[in-house]
Amino acid sequence: EAQVTQNPRYLITVTGKKLTVTCSQNMNHEYMSWYRQDPGLGLRQIYYSMNVEVTDKGDVPEGYKVSRKEKRNFPLILESPSPNQTSLYFCASSQRDRDVYEQYFGPGTRLTVT
Amino acid sequence: RKEVEQDPGPFNVPEGATVAFNCTYSNSASQSFFWYRQDCRKEPKLLMSVYSSGNEDGRFTAQLNRASQYISLLIRDSKLSDSATYLCVGGGTSYGKLTFGQGTILTVHP
Numbered sequence: 001e002a003q004v005t006q007n008p009r010y011l012i013t014v015t016g017k018k019l020t021v022t023c024s025q026n027m028n029h030e031y032m033s034w035y036r037q038d039p040g041l042g043l044r045q046i047y048y049s050m051n052v053e054v055t056d057k058g059d060v061p062e063g064y065k066v067s068r069k070e071k072r073n074f075p076l077i078l079e080s081p082s083p084n085q086t087s088l089y090f091c092a093s094s095q096r097d098r099d100v101y102e103q104y105f106g107p108g109t110r111l112t113v114t
Numbered sequence: 115r116k117e118v119e120q121d122p123g124p125f126n127v128p129e130g131a132t133v134a135f136n137c138t139y140s141n142s143a144s145q146s147f148f149w150y151r152q153d154c155r156k157e158p159k160l161l162m163s164v165y166s167s168g169n170e171d172g173r174f175t176a177q178l179n180r181a182s183q184y185i186s187l188l189i190r191d192s193k194l195s196d197s198a199t200y201l202c203v204g205g206g207t208s209y210g211k212l213t214f215g216q217g218t219i220l221t222v223h224p
Contacts, residue, residue, distance in 0.1 A: 031210060040122075042216035043158070043201065050210050058211060090157055102148070105157035 002027045004106035006091050012112045013081055021076045021109050023091030031094045032074040033058070033103065034066065036087040043090065049074055081113045117141055118204045120215035127222055131192045135218045137202030138184045144204040144213075147178055147185045152199045152217065161187075161200070192222045 004025045013019055023032065033048035035058075045058030049068040063085055065077040074093075078085060088110050092103040120137045127133050139147075147164035162169065164176040164185045175188040185202055199217040 033210070033212070035214075040216060043214035045212055045214075048210045048212075056210060059213070102160050102163070105159070107157055108155075 002104070004091055004093055004104050006089075006106040006109050008109060009107065010110050012114065014114055015082055016080050019078050019081060019111075021078075021089060021091075021111070023074045023076065023106060024072050025093040025104070026072065027093060027095075027104065028071065029093035029095055029104075030071065031103075032068065033092045034064070034074070034076050035090045035092065036060065036085075037090065037108075038087050046076070046089075081111075083113050085111065086113050087111060116216075117213045118202060118215040120200075120202055120218050122216055122218060124219040124221055127192055127220070129192055129194060129222055129224055131222075132188065132190045133192055133220065134189075135187045135200055135202075135220075136184050137186070137215050137218075139204045139213075140183070141204070141213075142180075142183060146205045148203040148205075149174075149176055149185075149187050150201040150203060150214075152201055154198075158201055189220075192220075194222050194224065196220060197222045 007022045030051050034046040035043045037043045044060045046064050047066040049055045090108050091106040094103045118139050149161040150158040151161045152158040162171050162176050164178045166178050168177040173190045177186045199219050201217045202215040205212040
C-alpha cells in the first residue's frame with residue numbers, strides 16, 4: 001500500500017530534550033515536506049526537499065532541522081524543543097515529475113512540549 | 115497580510131444546499147492552486163487542482179480568477195459526508211514552496 005508513515009504519532013516531552021520525528025514514504029517520491037498545524041494559523045511549511053541532499057527552508061524553519069540522506073526518509077529534528085513548538089506535524093511527499101503540489105500526507109504527529 | 119487567506123467559517127448548511135468558498139492570494143507570482151480536504155484530526159487529502167479555465171469533478175467546481183487573485187470552490191447538492199475543513203493552497207513562487215490558507219470549516223446537517 002502506497003503511504004507516508006510518521007513516528008511517533010504522539011509525543012510528550014520536556015523543554016530542551018532533543019527529539020526526532022521520522023517520516024518515510026514507499027512511493028519513490030522525490031519531493032518531501034514538513035508542516036506544522038496550529039489552530040487559527042493553518043498548515044505552515046517548515047522545510048522541504050526536492051531530492052536527496054537537497055533541502056530548503058519553508059515559512060517557519062526556526063528551531064527545526066532536517067536531513068535527506070535517502071529518498072524515502074525525511075526526518076524532522078528538534079535540537080532543543082520549546083513549548084511554542086507544541087503542534088500537530090505533518091510530513092508529505094509527491095512525485096517530482098508530476099505536479100509537485102499533489103501531495104500525499106502522513107497521519108500526523110501530535111507533539112507536546114512542557 | 116497573509117499570503118493566502120480564507121474565510122474560516124464555520125459554514126453550516128442543510129443537505130442538498132449549494133455552498134461556495136473563496137480564497138484570496140496576495141502573491142501574483144503564484145502559479146499553482148489546489149483545494150485540499152481535511153477531516154477532523156486527520157491528514158489533508160487533495161480534493162482538486164484549480165486551473166485557469168476552471169475545472170469540475172462531480173459536485174465540485176473550482177475556479178481561478180487571476181485578475182482578482184482569488185480561487186473558489188463550489189459544492190453542489192451537499193452531503194453529510196462533505197462536512198470537513200477545506201484548505202486552499204497556493205504555490206510556485208519558489209519551486210517546492212507552498213502556502214496553505216487557514217481552512218474553512220463546513221458542516222452539513224440533515
